[in-house]
Every structure is written in structure tokens, then in C-alpha cells.
Amino acid sequence: MSAPGNFKIPERGPGIWQPKIIGLLCNWCSYAGADLAGGGRIQYPPDVRVVRVMCTGRLDALFVLKAFADGADGVLVSGCHFGDCHYLEGNYKAAKRMFMVKRLMKSIGLDDRRFRMTFVSASEGAKWAAVITDVVNTVTELGPSPITEFKK
Amino acid sequence: MAEKKKTTTKKTETKKQDTKKVAPVKQEVKKQAKAAAGSTTEQKARVGVFICHCGTNIAGSMDLTAVEAYAKTVPNVAYVDNYKYMCSMPGQAVINKAIHDNKLTGVVVAACSPRLHEPTFRTATKEGGLNPFRFEMANIREQNSWVHMHDQEGSTDKAKDAIRIAVAKAALLQDLFPKAVPVEKAAIVVGAGVAGMQAALDLSAAGIKTYLVESDASIGGRMSQLDKTFPTLDCSQCILTPKMVDVGREPLIELFTWSEIHDVEGYIGNFDVTIKKKARGVITMAEAEAKGIVGGGCNGCGDCEAPCPVIKPNEFEMGMKPRKAIFINHPQVVPLLYTIDWDSCVKCGLCVTACGEKKAIDLEAKDEFVKVKVGTAILATGYELFPIEKKTEWGYKKFENVINGLEFERLICASGPTGGHLVRPSDGQTPKKVGFVLCAGSRDNTGIGKPYCSRFCCMYSLKHAHQIIEKIPGCTPYLFYMDIRSFGKAYEEFYYRIQDEGAKFIRGRVANILEDPKTKSLHVMTDDTLLNRPIDLEMDMVVLASAVQPSADTNRTRKLFGVSCSMDGWLLEAHPKLNPCGTTTAGVFLAGVCQGPKDIPDTVASAEGAASAASIPIHKGEVELEPYFATCIDEKCAGCGMCVNLCPYSALALVEKDGRTVMEVTEAKCKGCGTCGGFCPGGAIWMNHFATPQIVAQIDAFLLGGEQ
Numbered sequence: 001m002s003a004p005g006n007f008k009i010p011e012r013g014p015g016i017w018q019p020k021i022i023g024l025l026c027n028w029c030s031y032a033g034a035d036l037a038g039g040g041r042i043q044y045p046p047d048v049r050v051v052r053v054m055c056t057g058r059l060d061a062l063f064v065l066k067a068f069a070d071g072a073d074g075v076l077v078s079g080c081h082f083g084d085c086h087y088l089e090g091n092y093k094a095a096k097r098m099f100m101v102k103r104l105m106k107s108i109g110l111d112d113r114r115f116r117m118t119f120v121s122a123s124e125g126a127k128w129a130a131v132i133t134d135v136v137n138t139v140t141e142l143g144p145s146p147i148t149e150f151k152k
Numbered sequence: 153m154a155e156k157k158k159t160t161t162k163k164t165e166t167k168k169q170d171t172k173k174v175a176p177v178k179q180e181v182k183k184q185a186k187a188a189a190g191s192t193t194e195q196k197a198r199v200g201v202f203i204c205h206c207g208t209n210i211a212g213s214m215d216l217t218a219v220e221a222y223a224k225t226v227p228n229v230a231y232v233d234n235y236k237y238m239c240s241m242p243g244q245a246v247i248n249k250a251i252h253d254n255k256l257t258g259v260v261v262a263a264c265s266p267r268l269h270e271p272t273f274r275t276a277t278k279e280g281g282l283n284p285f286r287f288e289m290a291n292i293r294e295q296n297s298w299v300h301m302h303d304q305e306g307s308t309d310k311a312k313d314a315i316r317i318a319v320a321k322a323a324l325l326q327d328l329f330p331k332a333v334p335v336e337k338a339a340i341v342v343g344a345g346v347a348g349m350q351a352a353l354d355l356s357a358a359g360i361k362t363y364l365v366e367s368d369a370s371i372g373g374r375m376s377q378l379d380k381t382f383p384t385l386d387c388s389q390c391i392l393t394p395k396m397v398d399v400g401r402e403p404l405i406e407l408f409t410w411s412e413i414h415d416v417e418g419y420i421g422n423f424d425v426t427i428k429k430k431a432r433g434v435i436t437m438a439e440a441e442a443k444g445i446v447g448g449g450c451n452g453c454g455d456c457e458a459p460c461p462v463i464k465p466n467e468f469e470m471g472m473k474p475r476k477a478i479f480i481n482h483p484q485v486v487p488l489l490y491t492i493d494w495d496s497c498v499k500c501g502l503c504v505t506a507c508g509e510k511k512a513i514d515l516e517a518k519d520e521f522v523k524v525k526v527g528t529a530i531l532a533t534g535y536e537l538f539p540i541e542k543k544t545e546w547g548y549k550k551f552e553n554v555i556n557g558l559e560f561e562r563l564i565c566a567s568g569p570t571g572g573h574l575v576r577p578s579d580g581q582t583p584k585k586v587g588f589v590l591c592a593g594s595r596d597n598t599g600i601g602k603p604y605c606s607r608f609c610c611m612y613s614l615k616h617a618h619q620i621i622e623k624i625p626g627c628t629p630y631l632f633y634m635d636i637r638s639f640g641k642a643y644e645e646f647y648y649r650i651q652d653e654g655a656k657f658i659r660g661r662v663a664n665i666l667e668d669p670k671t672k673s674l675h676v677m678t679d680d681t682l683l684n685r686p687i688d689l690e691m692d693m694v695v696l697a698s699a700v701q702p703s704a705d706t707n708r709t710r711k712l713f714g715v716s717c718s719m720d721g722w723l724l725e726a727h728p729k730l731n732p733c734g735t736t737t738a739g740v741f742l743a744g745v746c747q748g749p750k751d752i753p754d755t756v757a758s759a760e761g762a763a764s765a766a767s768i769p770i771h772k773g774e775v776e777l778e779p780y781f782a783t784c785i786d787e788k789c790a791g792c793g794m795c796v797n798l799c800p801y802s803a804l805a806l807v808e809k810d811g812r813t814v815m816e817v818t819e820a821k822c823k824g825c826g827t828c829g830g831f832c833p834g835g836a837i838w839m840n841h842f843a844t845p846q847i848v849a850q851i852d853a854f855l856l857g858g859e860q
Contacts, residue, residue, distance in 0.1 A: 012306060022854055027267070028736055029716070035265045038294030046306035049313045050295055051850045052266070053842050054780060058826025066848055070855035086714055086736065087825035088800040094830070122736075123718035129299070 012045075019073035019139040023048045023132075024063065026056045026091070029080035029121045036125030044129040045136040048076060055079070056117075057090025061097045064115060065104075071148040074139035077117045078131070084121060091119070110146065113138055197323035198230035200256040201315055202247055204238035204263035206293055213297035214307040219262070222312045228323040230254050238263050244276040251280030258282075258322035262290035262315050283327035285779070285841060290318035313854055320853030324846045330776035331819060335421035335527040335769045337361065342413055342709060345373020346392065346752060347744025347759040348532035349399050354763035355530075356404035360770055363524050364399065365408045365427055367705060370485035372396055373534055377468065377558060379565035379572075381752055382615040383646035389567070393484050400486040410491055412705065414521060416529075416712040419823065420739025421775045423526050431517040433478070433492030440512065450512040452480065452488035456503035462496050470559045472577075473569035478503050478513070482567060492517075528766040529713060531723060531735075532743040532759065533706045538593045538699035542600050546589060546696055551667040552578040553674055553693045556592075557612060560695045564619050574624060576693050578672040583627060583692035586620055587676045588613045589662045590633040593699035602699040604720060607749035609697035610637045614647055616695060617655040630656045630689060632678055640751060658687070665694060700749055713740045722748045733762040738775070741766045780824030780840050782817050788836035789814040795828035795837060804828060 012018065025031040031052050037044070053059060056079030067075050077098055079091040098117040105112040116135055120128045201223045205211035216234060223232045231254040235243040238261055247259060259277045263269060266289040274284035292311045300307040337360060341352045344366035352364040364371070375381075376396075378388035399405055414428035440449030456478050465471035468481035477497040478490050492503075492515070504513045540556055541549040548554045553576050555563070566572035576583055590613055593601035610633070617629035636657070638647040651657065660678040667674055674691045702721040710717055714737040716724040723746050726734035733741050743762035744755040769775050782804070791813030796804045803821035806813050815828075815836070829837040835844060 012303065020855060022851060031265075032267060032736075035267055035291075035294040038265070038296075038298040041298050041301065043301060044299055046296070046300040046303055046310045049310065049317060049854045050291070051317065051847065051854075053826065053847065055825040055827065058830045058839060058842055058847075060830045060844065063847060063851060067851050067855060070852060072851075072855055080716075083711060084716060086716075087823060087827065088714070090800070090825045090827045093798060093827050097830070121719070122716050122724055 017140075017144065019047050019136065019144075020071065021048045021074035021076060021135060021139055022067050022072050023050045023076040023078060024056070024059055025050055025052055025077075026079040026086075027052055027054050028086035029084065030078035030118075030128070032122035033120040033124045033128045036122065037128045038125075040125045042125055042129040044132040047136045047139075048132055055085065055087045055090035056094035057085075057087060059094055059097070061101045061104075064098070064101050068105075068110065068114070068145065068147055071145060071151070072114075073142070073145045073148070074114045074135060075116075076131075076135050077115075078120050078128075079117070081119045081121055111142055114142060114145065195257070197228045197258060198254060198256050199228050199258040199260055199319050199322045200231040200233070200247070200250050200254060201226070201229055201319065202238055202243075202250070202259070202261045202263075203232070203234040203292075203315075204243070204261065205234065205236045206238075206263060206297075207236065210263070210293050210297045213301050214292070214304055214311055216311075218308055219292075219311045219315065223262075223315050223319075226316050226319050228258075229319055230256060239269050239272050244272070244279070247273070247276045248280040251277070251282055256280075256282065257286065258319075258325055259287045260290055260315065260318045260322045261287070262292045262311065262318070264293040265289075265291050265295070268294075283329075285328035286322070286325045288318045288322040288325065290314040316857075317850045317853045320849040321846050324843070324849055325841070328779040328840055330779050332774045332776050333419075333421050333820065334774050335772065336423075336525050337770055338363065338524070338526045339528045339530065339766050339770065340365065340423070340425055340524065340526045341530045341532060341743075343367075343373070343532035343534050343703075343744070343746070344371035344399070344407075344409070345532060345534045345744065345755075346375040346395070347534070347746075347755045347762075348373070348530070349395050350756050350759035351530045351532060351743045351763040351766070352405050353395065353398060353402065354760055355767055356402045358763075358767045358771070360404065360767055362405050363408060363425075363427070363526065364405055365411050365413060367410070367412050368481070369410050369432075369479075369489070369491040370481050370487070371399060371407065371409060372484075372486070374558075375752060376482070376484075377470075377561055379561050379568070380615060380619065382611045383640075383642050385615070385618070389484065396484070396486040407487060408522070409487060409489075413709050413712055416714075419777065420737075421527050421769060423529060423739065425524050425526060425529070427522045427524065429520040429522060431492075431494065431519050432489070433494070433497075433514055433517045434490045434512050435514060436487065436489060440510070445511045448509070448511045450489050451510065452485075452490070454480075454490075455506045455508075456490060456513060459502040459506050461500060461502065462498060464493065464496050469569050470556075470562050472559065472562060527770045528739045528741065530741045530743050530759075530762045530766050531709065531713060531715065531746055532762075533709055533723075533746040534703050535700040535745040535749070536703045538602060538701045540593050540696050540698040543593055543596075545664050546592065546662065546694070547665045547667065547674075548696055551665065551672070551674060551694075552576075553667075553672055554665060554696065555693070556696050556698045557609065557616070560616055561612075564616070564623070572623075574620065574693075576672070581692075582624060585689075585691045585693075586627065586629050587674070587689065587691035587694040588616060588629060588631045588697060589665075589676075589694060590631060590636075590697045591661065591699075592696035594697075595634060596699070602701065602720060604699075604749070605637065606697075606699045607637070608751040609699075610635075611640070611643055611646070611751065613695070613697045614638070614650045614655075617650050618653060621650075621653050621655065628654065628656060630658060630676075630691065632658050632660060632662050632676065634659070634661055640753065658682075658689075660687075700745065702746060706746060713737060715740055715742075722746065733758060733765050739766075739769065778824065780826075780842065781819045781822035782824070782826070782828055783838045783840065784815045784817060785836045785838055786810075786812075786814045788834045790834050790836070791815070792833070795832055798827050798831055800825070800827065 437449030
């Protein structure tokens with residue numbers, strides 16, 4: 001399996017823990033960028049499941065928290081670059097909310113590296129693969145979410 | 153799923169929460185929501201899952217039998233089927249039949265990206281008798297089988313999850329009805345180079361009022377600067393000026409030169425575009441007549457130019473010819489109208505005196521803003537040359553005798569600064585050896601130049617070589633190339649012709665150019681990769697076939713129209729193969745080089761394509777807007793008004809209803825981004841097709857195992 005850049009692909013196989021990560025993507029940039037990575041057959045780890053929305057501006061901070069409460073090990077929000085939002089400024093508003101989520105995570109003792117907001121345009125297939133690889137690596141290193149551990 | 157047992161208690165809680173969420177919403181959202189949510193409604197959701205093999209594109213990377221078996225166990229799934237090509241007619245017939253036979257309330261197709269085939273399957277869903285918005289796609293190709301080709305287990309698991317997530321949403325989808333809006337019978341074209349002119353001519357020929365906006369003082373664009381065109385060697389001006397005159401004469405085309413796009417509002421069918429007419433300082437004859445100046449206005453006589461004391465380099469001539477502060481680019485300009493360059497004008501007023509009774513000059517002119525309403529828009533913003541001085545090894549702007557391709561065009565052009573005599577800029581002597589450096593800044597992975605091929609430089613350099621051989625007896629062109637890309641009709645034949653005419657071809661990327669300080673001649677150093685040895689050739693002159701890049705104002709303009717761009721700045725088409733003229737913004741189309749480097753035939757073809765595409769909604773008279781707008785749940789709305797300020801389209805307002813202040817949505821203005829819905833602290837905003845319960849159901853489906 002090959003990935004762009006210097007990212008190490010995590011090991012996979014029976015008995016190896018794999019993280020559950022949810023990706024909340026905007027339709028116009030990041031989802032299109034992810035499609036482009038597919039068209040280019042750029043390989044990346046399969047641990048991120050995707051939910052598509054029209055704009056990251058649609059994302060309530062509660063969606064992210066709900067995902068963590070449900071036991072997600074990581075959450076990725078990805079939208080257009082600043083200034084490129086299909087709806088003018090939805091991504092700015094999303095970014096503000098997501099900063100709030102990060103602060104909240106820190107204050108409740110949930111490692112904020114489990115949550116990331118990235119900006120991937122429709123032409124950045126290779127970047128998408130790099131982002132996913134890095135997110136999966138980061139979350140894999142952090143291990144299972146403490147919320148899941150509490151439930152046991 | 154392993155987590156299932158452990159999370160049973162949690163699941164029940166979620167069920168309760170969701171019930172609470174869905175139930176009041178159901179009452180609110182008109183009567184549409186009847187069949188909305190799975191276990192909470194009278195009518196249980198029955199979702200059909202259709203798995204596509206896409207030949208071996210999907211089937212080759214994952215275990216589809218396991219995926220299909222799993223899909224049957226997902227809650228709310230009433231029917232599962234698979235087919236080799238779901239998008240084919242028989243594949244769609246499978247969906248159609250299954251909807252009827254199994255009384256499905258929702259359809260999930262697990263196949264490619266919804267960005268590719270969502271419209272296809274929506275139509276199939278509709279033909280099966282369901283509302284087309286009761287369809288959801290699970291992307292198991294672009295975002296699964298193609299990117300996890302060697303991980304069968306991983307991709308199979310991911311496909312199962314994707315289907316579970318999609319089913320969870322499909323179970324909660326509602327009937328939606330697109331809104332038809334009328335289309336304004338007018339179009340706007342931004343940029344009046346050959347692409348913009350062709351598009352405007354085609355639109356006007358189809359009976360559509362067209363506003364043509366050009367930032368320069370004259371229409372014509374880059375093509376008007378060229379001397380001859382490859383491979384036919386037509387004179388560029390001779391084939392272009394008739395088109396320019398046609399544009400100027402066409403009553404359905406309203407020309408805005410020396411103007412730019414200031415603001416764009418609205419959506420397909422109803423764009424409100426504000427055009428900024430930059431202060432020109434000179435009024436047309438029509439404007440003079442409107443002001444009551446009999447026989448006044450600029451008639452292009454040029455009396456004003458002579459007394460003007462300011463001398464500046466003429467940009468049209470690549471700075472190789474002088475112009476005054478009041479100027480026209482060249483004698484064939486359309487419209488024939490002088491322009492004042494305010495940066496250099498000293499407002500001495502000599503031109504006003506010279507103009508006399510015509511009273512065409514107004515030194516106190518101000519920018520004007522004109523608002524037009526159009527149904528569709530075409531961007532044809534063109535290109536400029538990459539600033540090749542950034543590649544310092546070739547000495548452009550350091551050595552006098554190193555010029556770029558456009559400067560060569562002006563020097564060899566009969567109407568250019570030297571009357572068509574190619575001379576060395578350092579001493580005015582006729583050169584005997586001229587070097588052409590191809591891929592100057594193109595196909596450059598150093599990070600300084602451009603990684604792409606600029607596409608037309610090989611051919612124009614061949615044409616330059618021909619012109620030298622034709623015009624200057626005894627002068628030899630040397631082309632330093634990486635590959636000659638003569639891809640078009642009759643281009644390869646042209647390449648052979650230039651070889652036969654005696655041009656020298658040296659395969660090798662030029663490493664360095666050094667100047668002999670005495671003679672100002674240039675030493676071109678390269679590796680001849682065919683002879684496998686380094687060479688150093690002395691040239692009298694060197695022409696750099698510079699890379700091209702999007703014109704300076706492209707980025708600002710594209711943002712106004714909401715068009716994306718690729719990493720190198722070229723505007724992004726809706727689909728590179730099947731929709732090269734469209735963009736992801738409905739009603740906005742691309743023509744010419746702004747989408748990517750093109751030669752003249754390709755530019756004109758793309759302009760005609762864009763004009764045709766832009767005229768379709770106008771001729772149809774109305775367009776359907778996706779019904780993704782926001783709705784306010786009045787009972788939940790506290791009237792705080794936070795959403796009103798968040799909306800980028802001013803679609804929301806606070807109104808009085810039954811003695812309470814609540815928010816109201818103007819559906820025609822709402823584009824469905826959901827920024828309001830993502831913020832509303834009371835959860836009072838219902839986003840059609842992306843409603844909170846639907847998104848939460850997707851999150852839960854992935855993490856809790858799919859049961860609501």
C-alpha cells in the first residue's frame with residue numbers, strides 16, 4: 001500500500017485494534033477531493049467513514065460531541081479552503097464552532113487531537129489521502145476513546 | 153457488531169431521544185413527514201439496498217457477497233439486490249421493479265459517488281413511483297474500492313458501514329419538491345478575448361441579450377496581440393478584427409469595456425450582477441447625445457493624443473512602444489474610444505482643449521456602477537504569461553536580448569513597434585541565430601515554475617521559427633526542447649515542415665544563459681541529450697516560450713461567482729471529461745483558457761460549448777432548484793435572531809406570528825447551506841434532506857450499529 005508524503009500506514013490484521021473515525025465532509029470541496037483521490041487510485045487506510053453535508057456550516061458542534069458520546073475514537077471535519085466556500089462563508093462559521101469544540105474537549109479531558117478540522121479542495125485528491133493517513137495514524141497512536149473505555 | 157451488546161442501554165436512550173426529536177418535527181414540517189422516521193411512525197420504513205459491482209471496479213476489491221448478506225440484516229432494510237452495472241438501463245429497471253414489488257419507502261444504491269450518479273438514480277427512484285428525494289447513495293467506489301484496492305477486509309467492512317449509514321438516512325428521508333423558478337432572458341460574459349467574443353456572438357445569435365464585460369480598454373484579448381496563428385499561418389488580426397467589429401455592431405450585445413465585475417448575487421436564472429465601469433475620462437457619442445452635446449463624444453480622431461505631454465510604455469506592445477496618458481491600444485480597437493490612464497495623467501487639460509467642441513473628455517469622471525439581471529454567466533477570463541524572470545537562470549529582464557514569446561509576436565508583427573522587423577533589443581541589429589527555449593516555466597517541478605504543460609508554446613515556437621526563416625534570409629532558429637507536443641489537427645505536419653525548412657532542434661533543457669558583456673550575445677548552455685554531451689551555443693537573441701497562468705483578476709472574479717479553482721489557479725470544471733464547460737455553481741460556465749491552457753481552435757470550441765450550455769436554461773425558461781432549503785419549526789423558535797445574522801444570503805428574517813417573534817425563510821433566496829441549522833441553539837431549524845435527525849441517525853448508525 002502506498003501513500004503520499006512521509007506518512008506511515010498503520011499495521012492492519014486480526015487482533016490489531018482499529019480506530020472508529022467519522023468524517024463529516026462538505027459536498028463541494030472535501031467530498032469532491034475525496035472522490036478525486038478515488039479517481040487517481042491514491043491508496044489510504046480505510047478507517048474513516050464519511051457523512052456528507054452540503055456545507056461544513058451545517059455542522060452543529062453537537063454532532064461532533066454526539067459522535068464522541070457514541071464512542072467515536074476520532075472525528076474529522078473537512079471543508080473548503082477559506083474564501084472558497086460554495087456558500088461564501090459557511091466554513092468560517094464552522095471553523096469557529098469547531099474551535100469551541102476543541103476547547104471544550106480540552107477542558108473535559110478528552111485529547112483534542114482526536115478531533116480535527118481540515119481544508120481540502122476539490123482538486124486536492126493527494127492531500128485528502130495524506131490527511132486521512134495522518135488522522136488515522138494520530139488516532140491509532142492515541143488508542144481507544146476513553147468514553148468507550150468508561151462504558152465497559 | 154461487537155459493540156452491539158455493550159451498548160444496548162445506550163441505544164434505548166438514543167431511541168428515546170430520537171423519538172422526541174422526530175415526533176414534534178413531524179407535526180411541524182407540513183404534512184410531508186408522514187412516512188418519515190422508522191420505528192416511530194405508523195408506516196415502518198422499508199428501504200431497498202441495491203449493490204453495484206461496477207464491473208470489477210467495486211467487485212474486484214471487496215467481498216460483495218458478504219456485503220449483500222450483511223445488508224439484509226440492517227434494520228429497516230426490506231429488500232437487497234445486486235447488479236453488475238446498476239446505472240445501466242437493466243440495472244435501473246431492477247430498482248424500478250423492486251420499489252413496486254416490495255412497497256419500498258426509500259432507496260439506497262451502493263455504487264459510485266453521488267456527485268456522479270445521484271441524478272441517474274433519483275430519476276430511477278422517481279420512475280419507480282417514489283419521490284426522487286427518497287434516495288440515498290452509499291459511495292463504495294471513489295471512497296472505497298478505488299482507494300483500498302489491496303485491503304479486501306478493510307474495504308468490505310467500510311462498505312458494510314457505508315450501507316448502514318445510508319440506510320439510516322434513507323429511512324428518515326421525506327418527500328421533497330423542487331421549486332421551479334423563471335430564468336432571466338439575458339446572459340453575461342466576463343472577458344472579451346476570442347473566447348468571450350465567440351460566446352457572446354453565439355448567445356446573441358440565439359436571440360439572447362448578452363452583456364460582455366472586458367477589463368481592458370478594447371475587446372480582442374491576447375489573440376489581438378498575436379501576429380500569425382499556427383499551423384495555417386493566418387494573420388491573427390485579419391481573422392479576429394471582423395469578429396471584433398461584429399461584436400461591436402451586434403445590437404443584442406451590450407459592451408462594457410474598461411469595466412470589471414464588482415458584485416454577484418442570486419442564483420441560476422436570476423443573477424444580479426453589478427458591473428463597475430471604471431472611470432474612463434472619455435464619453436461615447438451616445439453618452440454625449442444623452443447629455444445634450446450635439447455631435448459630441450469620442451469619435452477616435454486622436455486629436456487629444458498629440459498634445460498629451462505624458463509618455464508611458466504601451467502595455468499592448470509589451471512596453472516596447474510609447475503611448476500617451478490618453479491612449480488607444482492599436483488602430484483597430486473596438487470600441488474606438490480613447491481612455492485616460494489616471495495613474496499617469498497630470499490633468500493638464502491640453503487634451504480637453506484639443507478635443508474642443510466634441511466635449512468628449514471629462515477629467516473629473518468617476519467610477520460608475522451598473523446593475524444587470526442575467527439568467528446565466530460565462531467566465532472567459534483568459535491568461536497571462538508566467539513572470540519568467542523568476543527563473544533567474546535564463547536572465548529575462550537581466551539580459552536585454554532575452555525576450556518572451558509575446559514580445560516576439562509584437563516584434564515580428566507588421567503593426568508592432570518595429571514594423572515587423574525582428575531586431576535585437578540591445579542594438580537594433582538583425583539577429584543571425586535565434587534560440588527558443590521551450591517549456592520555459594512549464595513542466596517545471598522545482599516549485600518556481602508551473603508543473604503543467606502550457607500546451608500551445610511548442611506550436612507557437614515552431615511558428616516563430618518559420619517566421620524567422622521566412623523573413624530573415626540566413627537567420628537560423630535553434631529550438632531547445634524537452635518534447636515537441638504537436639497534438640492538433642495538421643500540427644504534426646507543420647512540425648515536419650519546419651524541420652525541412654532548416655530549423656535546428658536540440659533536445660535538452662537549458663541549464664543556463666550567460667551574456668557576453670561586449671557583444672550582448674548570449675551563451676545558451678544545455679545538455680544535448682540525443683548526442684549525450686553538454687553544449688554551449690552562442691545566440692544573438694533568445695526567446696523564452698513562457699508558461700501561462702490565469703490572468704491576475706481571475707481569482708477575485710471566480711470567488712464572486714462561487715467557482716472553484718484547481719491548485720494552479722485554473723477554474724474548475726464540473727467534470728473534466730463530461731462537463732468541461734460547466735462549473736459546480738449552477739448557471740455559471742467556463743470558456744477558453746481560464747479553465748486550462750488551450751490553443752485558439754480549442755478555445756473557440758469551448759466558447760461555443762459554453763454558449764450553448766448557457767443558452768439552454770434561458771431557452772427552457774425555467775429551472776428547478778434543489779429543495780434543500782431551511783424551514784423554521786415555529787414552536788421551537790425562540791426568536792433570538794442569531795440565524796438571521798449568520799445567513800450569507802439574507803434569506804432569513806424575524807416575523808410576528810401568533811403573537812410571537814419567529815424566524816421565517818424566503819425559500820427563493822435560501823441555497824440550503826445549513827449554516828443557520830448548524831447554529832440554532834434550540835434546534836428549531838429543519839434543513840430539508842440534511843435534517844438534524846437524519847445526520848444524527850447517520851452518526852449513530854456508524855457508531856452504535858444502526859438501530860435507531
